[in-house]
Amino acid sequence: MDDLSKAEEPETVIHSQRQLAQAALMYHVIAVDGVIREEERIRLIEVLSTQFDIDEDEAQQLAKEGRDAEHEAIDLYQFTSILKRALQEDERIGMIENLWEMVFADGHVHEMEDNVVWRVAELLGVDTRDRMLLKQRVWKRINDQEPANDG
Numbered sequence: 001m002d003d004l005s006k007a008e009e010p011e012t013v014i015h016s017q018r019q020l021a022q023a024a025l026m027y028h029v030i031a032v033d034g035v036i037r038e039e040e041r042i043r044l045i046e047v048l049s050t051q052f053d054i055d056e057d058e059a060q061q062l063a064k065e066g067r068d069a070e071h072e073a074i075d076l077y078q079f080t081s082i083l084k085r086a087l088q089e090d091e092r093i094g095m096i097e098n099l100w101e102m103v104f105a106d107g108h109v110h111e112m113e114d115n116v117v118w119r120v121a122e123l124l125g126v127d128t129r130d131r132m133l134l135k136q137r138v139w140k141r142i143n144d145q146e147p148a149n150d151g
Contacts, residue, residue, distance in 0.1 A: 103117060
């Protein structure tokens with residue numbers, strides 16, 4: 001089987017790893033508070049579909065693979081290290097914006113979700129200012145108001 005994986009085009013393998021890493025991080029954000037709500041599942045599928053220009057069935061499969069990868073992961077670094085190498089700065093910033101989409105899918109910020117986004121941003125090299133501006137932008141887009149933490 002090693003020969004088959006080596007036969008794939010390198011960009012295809014990187015693209016799959018990038019997609020899986022992003023899906024796993026997004027899943028981690030919606031799961032970290034211990035409750036995955038239906039609106040969070042729906043938003044995850046929507047964001048994956050839009051982000052990767054895939055249909056709903058493919059997005060659901062990617063979400064499932066992301067969930068499985070997240071469950072097997074020891075830490076976030078295995079995903080962020082892939083993304084830090086593979087994504088340009090604007091793409092890493094976009095990843096943080098997608099994580100905020102996951103955080104706000106259920107209408108509020110849980111302290112643990114906020115902490116995960118902070119850690120991922122640090123590991124991806126996205127600065128604090130950008131992280132906070134993205135948080136405000138996503139919240140305003142969704143709610144047209146200022147965010148409130150549920151600490």
